[in-house]
Amino acid sequence: MTSDSLEKMLLSKSGAIKEFPFDEVTAVYKVMNKMFALVGTKESYLNINLKCLPDDALGYRDIYECVIPGYHMNKKHWNTVIINGEMKDEVLIEMINDSYDLVVNNLTKKEKQALLNLV
Template sequence: MNIENLRDYCLCKKAVTEELPFGPDTLVFKVMGKVFALTGLDKVPLSVNVKCDPEKAVKLREAYEDNILPGYHMNKKHWNTVILDGRLAPKLILTMIDDSYDLVVRGLTKKQQKEIKDFDE
């Protein structure tokens, strides 16, 4: 997965914005103002931080120890850094992005969740 694929996939989700709040080298994807993914634009190989259920985060790190690490500069209990060097199946990467988005949406208020549901309808 490259940066264009990552960006397109994140932006296709409802109510998502992209920002550069940490400077020009860190692209952040938010849903209703809450971060669900971020990536360093200057990193080689490309990596993305995604939110994850704590138990699942540990299991993923154990299963893919070279490519899924505790979240860099993030709460390591709730975030993973995923190295996108071609060794992980694209479906797994997309599932982790989906899970991150869904976790953030579940943490929003009911009003915000309804706004997302009604987004673009």
């Protein structure tokens, strides 16, 4: 997956916005002001931090060498995926969808209604 296709996919999520709160090379993708993805391009490779259920986070790490505990994140709930071609795009997209859904499911009723109104 390329940087452009990754960004397009992340921003296609309902209510998704992109910000640079930390520096010029670390993009944070949020829904209703809650982070669901963090994309780093500072290294020589593209990487993305995604929220996961704890058991799923461990499972992905067991299956893929390109998945490591979330860099600068809660290691129980976040994974970093190094996008190097090891993981099929379909699996990465599933992880992105799960991360987004986990964040949306934890929004307040008011925030969920506001998100629905954006559609």
